[in-house]
Amino acid sequence: MSETAPAPKPATPFEWVGGEGVVRALVDRFYDLMDLEPGYAALRAAHGASLESARDKLFWFLCGWLGGPQHYTERFGHPMLRARHLPFSIGILERDQWLACMHQAMQETELDPALITRLRESFFQTADWMRNKGV
Structure with missing residues (x-):
């Protein structure tokens, strides 16, 4: 009997x-949910009329952040996340x-549950660090 x-x-x-294909699907689902779900209205309102630029930037960023191609850095340099988000409340x-929308997108994109758990922890740390107002 041989074991694999x-x-x-x-x-x-x-x-x-x-x-990349799954990262793109994740990002597209994230922004589709932001447009569709009333529970994400405050998040959607912060993004302006069009989400096209945001979709591309998040896709490029996540590819590199996850350990893949550095598309964002090649285009814009270091992400400087907090500095780039300071204009937004x-x-x-x-x-x-943001976290709930991303969690829903990860589930609907059918990422591995163990990976979702790992990413949720990392996303929380980053999202909490991005806060620039008390409430």
Whole structure:
């Protein structure tokens, strides 16, 4: 009786996600939900009329942040997330709506539940650090 070796774990979250196609699907679902779900209204209001630029920038950023191609850095340099988000009022409500929207998008994109747990923790730390108002 021969045992099969377990599949090796992906080297990066980018590989675990499934690459650029899945990152794009995740980002598209995130922004579609933001447009569709009333529970994300405050988050949507912060983005202006069109989401096209935001979709591309989040896709480029997440590819690199997850350990894949550095599309964002190649175009814009270091992300400087907090500095780039200072013009926007980000409090607990906006943070929580962003996190809930991303969690829903990750579930609907059918990411591995273990990866969702890992990413939720990282997203929370980043989103909480981005807050620039008390509530």
